[in-house]
Amino acid sequence: MFPHAPVQVIEHESHLTQRQGPAKKELHMMIQPTNQYSQTNRAKTVFDDIYQALTPHAYLSQMRRLGYQIAEQARPFCIAAAELIARSAPTWPVQMLDVGCSYGVGSAFIRFGCSFEELVSFFESRAPRGYYECTGATRAWLNGTAPAIDMRVVGLDASENAIRFALDAGLLDAGISQNFECDDPNDEERAWLSGCNLLVCTGAIGYVGKSTFRRILQHMGHSAPSQFGPLAILTALRMFDVSEVAQAFEEAGYVFERLANVRLPQRAFADDKERRDIIHQVRARGLNTAGLEESGVLYADVYMAGSKEVQPLLREAMEGVRREAPIFSRQVEVANAGS
Ligand SMILES: C[S@@+](CC[C@H](N)C(=O)[O-])C[C@H]1O[C@@H](n2cnc3c(N)ncnc32)[C@H](O)[C@@H]1O
Numbered sequence: 001m002f003p004h005a006p007v008q009v010i011e012h013e014s015h016l017t018q019r020q021g022p023a024k025k026e027l028h029m030m031i032q033p034t035n036q037y038s039q040t041n042r043a044k045t046v047f048d049d050i051y052q053a054l055t056p057h058a059y060l061s062q063m064r065r066l067g068y069q070i071a072e073q074a075r076p077f078c079i080a081a082a083e084l085i086a087r088s089a090p091t092w093p094v095q096m097l098d099v100g101c102s103y104g105v106g107s108a109f110i111r112f113g114c115s116f117e118e119l120v121s122f123f124e125s126r127a128p129r130g131y132y133e134c135t136g137a138t139r140a141w142l143n144g145t146a147p148a149i150d151m152r153v154v155g156l157d158a159s160e161n162a163i164r165f166a167l168d169a170g171l172l173d174a175g176i177s178q179n180f181e182c183d184d185p186n187d188e189e190r191a192w193l194s195g196c197n198l199l200v201c202t203g204a205i206g207y208v209g210k211s212t213f214r215r216i217l218q219h220m221g222h223s224a225p226s227q228f229g230p231l232a233i234l235t236a237l238r239m240f241d242v243s244e245v246a247q248a249f250e251e252a253g254y255v256f257e258r259l260a261n262v263r264l265p266q267r268a269f270a271d272d273k274e275r276r277d278i279i280h281q282v283r284a285r286g287l288n289t290a291g292l293e294e295s296g297v298l299y300a301d302v303y304m305a306g307s308k309e310v311q312p313l314l315r316e317a318m319e320g321v322r323r324e325a326p327i328f329s330r331q332v333e334v335a336n337a338g339s
Pocket of ligand 1: 106156201
C-alpha cells in the first residue's frame, strides 16, 4: 500500500496489558494555551475536560450539542489537497499531519470517510465506555469498510489521552502528544514530521499559533522525496488574527493565503456571554458579523499554503471545491461579509 513509506515507529506507552485502562490524567494541566492568542481566547468557552477524557464520548456529545462541524466542513478542501499530492507526487504516499487532531477526528473524516453524524451515532449507541472495549469496537467499526483515501495519518495534540485513544483505535499511524507552543520535537517526532506532505489543522488555531507551526515547518516534508513540496489547509475562527501564523509559513518558504469568498460555520455559541464577547472580538478586527456570527454561529476562514510553484494549482483545486460543493454555497457564500 505504501511502498516507499519510511519504517519509523514512535514508541508510545502500550497499556494493553493493564486491565483498568490508562490512568486518568489530572485535568486543566496543559490545554489552555499561553501564546499570542491568550488574550483573544478569553472570549471562548473552555473545553479542557472533554479534550482530555479517556474516550471521545464526552467530546463528541458536547460537540453535537453545539452543532460542531468545522472538521467536516473542511473535509472536501483537505481531500482535494490530498488528491493533488497523490496525483503530482505519486512516488510518495500522502502522509497527513493533523495539528490539534483530538481523538483522531481528521483521520475519521478524511481517511475513513465518516460523517460527523456517523461518528457521533457510533459513540452514542455502539461504542462501550470502557477504554479497551471502546478502542476495540472503534477499530472493528473502522475496519468494516475500506478507507476512503489511501493515506497515513500522524496526529499532534497536547492531550495525551486523546492521542492514546486515536492510536489504540487505529485512527493514527503515529501520534505526537506534545505542546509545540513550548517544546521542540524530539528525534522520533522530527522523523514523522519530515515524512509528512500534507498539514491540516481544523478548529485548533488559537490553541496553537506561530510557535507550533515554526517547529513543525522546520522539519515537515524534508524526507518526502518530491519536487512538489508539502501543502497545508487550515481553518481559523475569524476572531483570530493569523498574520503571525502566515509569517511562520512564509519564513519556511510557503505562500500562505486565505481562500476568498468562503466562510465555514464552526459551531454554535455556547452561551450569550461567549456570543457577545466573540462578536466583539470579530468586529474589533474590522470584520462584518452580519449574517455570520450574529446568526449565533462562529465562523472560520480557510487558509492554504504551498510553495510558490504549486500555489496556483492548490488555489485552483480549492476554488473547484468551493464552486462544486453545494453545502458550502448554501451555508457560506456571504457576498458582503468583511474580508
Ligand atoms: C476544538 S478541538 C479541534 C479538534 C479537531 N481538529 C476538530 O476539528 O474536530 C482543539 C484541539 O486542540 C488541542 N490542543 C490544545 N492545545 C494544543 C497544543 N498546544 N498543541 C496541539 N493541540 C492542542 C486540544 O486538545 C483539542 O483536541
